[in-house]
Amino acid sequence: MDMNHPPIPLPSSIRSRSIDGINGLTVHVLESGFETQGRPCVLLLHGFPELAFSWRKVMPALADAGYHVLAPDQRGYGRTNGWDTNFDGDLAPFRLTNLVRDALGVVTAFGHRSVAAVVGHDFGSSVAAWCGVIRPDVFRSVVLMSAPFAGPPQIALNTADTPPEPKREDPVHRELAALPRPRKHYHWYYSTREADNDLSHTPQGMHDFLRAYYHHKSADWKDNQPYPLKSWSAGELAKLPTYYVMDFAKTMPETVAEEMPSREAIAANTWLPDHELAVYSAEYQRTGFQGGLQWYRCGTSGAFTTELETWSGRSIDVPSCFISGKQDWGTHQRPGVFETMQKSACTRMLDVHLVEGAGHWVQQEQPGEVSRLLLQFLSAAGP
Known part of the structure; x- marks a missing residue:
């Protein structure tokens, strides 16, 4: 090594x-x-x-x-x-x-x-x-x-006589932003220029950011009770927890900070004790997140x-x-x-x-x- x-x-x-x-x-x-x-x-x-x-x-x-x-x-x-x-x-x-x-x-x-x-x-x-x-x-x-x-993804059929519709922007993003509680989808947030800086320079520090992020998406967060959604629409997507469909004005570190577990809960965590979480926080402190965020951008850009x-x-x-x-x-x-x-x-x-x-x-x-x-x-x- x-x-x-x-x-x-x-x-x-x-x-x-x-x-x-x-x-x-x-x-x-x-x-x-x-x-x-x-x-x-x-x-x-x-x-x-x-x-x-x-x-x-x-x-x-x-x-x-x-x-x-x-x-x-x-x-x-x-x-x-x-x-x-x-x-x-x-x-x-x-x-x-x-x-x-x-x-x-x-x-x-x-x-x-x-x-x-x-x-x-x-x-x-x-x-x-x-x-x-x-x-x-x-x-x-x-x-x-x-x-x-x-x-x-499927290739469009029969385009010789009926030219394919030009690819339009997905209206769901505008609709999410227009909800009474405005929201945004995390894939598109992760595709922004600001995302890496938001995640790498968090108010709470890298270790606490990752602690809250891993907690929020785990079974320890009692509100994770998933069920099938009916459609890819703003009304349905807004049912997802905020780590997937975020409040429009918030960064991901701000989003998960609201669900930061207590000191007692952290001490009692056996699946990711602090000394193991420290491996992740040290690595991401060193590398930042842009390498992983590029994967999301490949998808949201539609380029490939x-x-x-x-x-x-x-x-x-x-x-x-x-x-x-x-x-x-x-x-x-x-x-x-x-x-x-x-x-x-x-x-x-x-x-x-x-x-x-x-x-x-x-x-x-x-x-x-x-x-x-x-x-x-x-x-x-x-x-």
């Missing part, structure tokens, strides 16, 4: 490595199950605002079951470097197809031609989904966590939609499953996607699990149950 970085507090069964020359990056990877050769590989992809460290509690269980487990800090995050932090820099390296190329690069760097499963959480779920669409020969099964997949239309009409046809916290609004934050995933986007979805006692950070909040479900799926998905 780069000597400039303090060691990450990990169990002895997980080691930290830096691998050069992976699709233009030096990738920081946590590795477990490295003691013997020839093990099938499982690739774990974290989301926002997290790190490879988020998988620390499930890696030993997978390694004990005979897998070689790899968890990279993804492009834009943590101790992986070689990416551009500039808001005005090139967004293209952060688009989904290139994130799939990063994942493929990690797998092959460790000598694997295929993996038993790619497991993605939050935004990592999108990368895992596209791994399954683009290279099903390599990514032999797919586990999506907390963020369901709707399938590739036509590339994704290359796979229009394709589905995830390898064995798949979905795991989310029962108290996680992420399952329903895009109305209809949870249902579309099961109906058409994934043709061999073996299981859908909503884990009791977990909000958005399911593999940290309920690692024992997530490990059990992953091993059950790996066994069912077969070699």
Whole structure:
């Protein structure tokens, strides 16, 4: 490891490595199950605002079951470097197809031609989904966590005689702003020039910001009681908690500060005690958030939609499953996607699990149950 970085507090069964020359990056990877050769590989992809460290509690269980487990800090995050932090820099390296190329690069760097499963959480779920669409020969099964997949975007049909409608701006943003309690969607807030500065220079400090953010989206915040929304409309989206559909005038640190847990609650937190949260706060203090925010901008800009239309009409046809916290609004934050995933986007979805006692950070909040479900799926998905 780069000597400039303090060691990450990990169990002895997980080691930290830096691998050069992976699709233009030096990738920081946590590795477990490295003691013997020839093990099938499982690739774990974290989301926002997290790190490879988020998988620390499930890696030993997978390694004990005979897998070689790899968890990279993804492009834009943590101790992986070689990416551009500039808001005005090139967004293209952060688009989904290139994130799939990063994942493929990690797998092959460790000598694997295929993996038993790619497991993605939050935004990592999108990368895992596209791994399954683009290279099903390599990514032999797919586990999506907390963020369901709707399938590739559709190409418009019959445009030779009836030219397609020009893409109009989504009216939902104007409608949200015009509500009696004006609101805004966090994806679009995260796509603004101000977002990184807001998150990196918070009134409460990095550690307390992340504490409040992780608390607000966890099962510890008792108002996380998700249910399906009827439509992508301002009236329906306004039912989402403020970490997804924010008050219009507020930053994210101001939003979550209102739900900061008490000192007693923090002391009683067993799934993310302060010394583990300190790993995240130190890393984000150093890197800022722009690397992760670029992923949101790729989506909200629409710049790469036509590339994704290359796979229009394709589905995830390898064995798949979905795991989310029962108290996680992420399952329903895009109305209809949870249902579309099961109906058409994934043709061999073996299981859908909503884990009791977990909000958005399911593999940290309920690692024992997530490990059990992953091993059950790996066994069912077969070699």
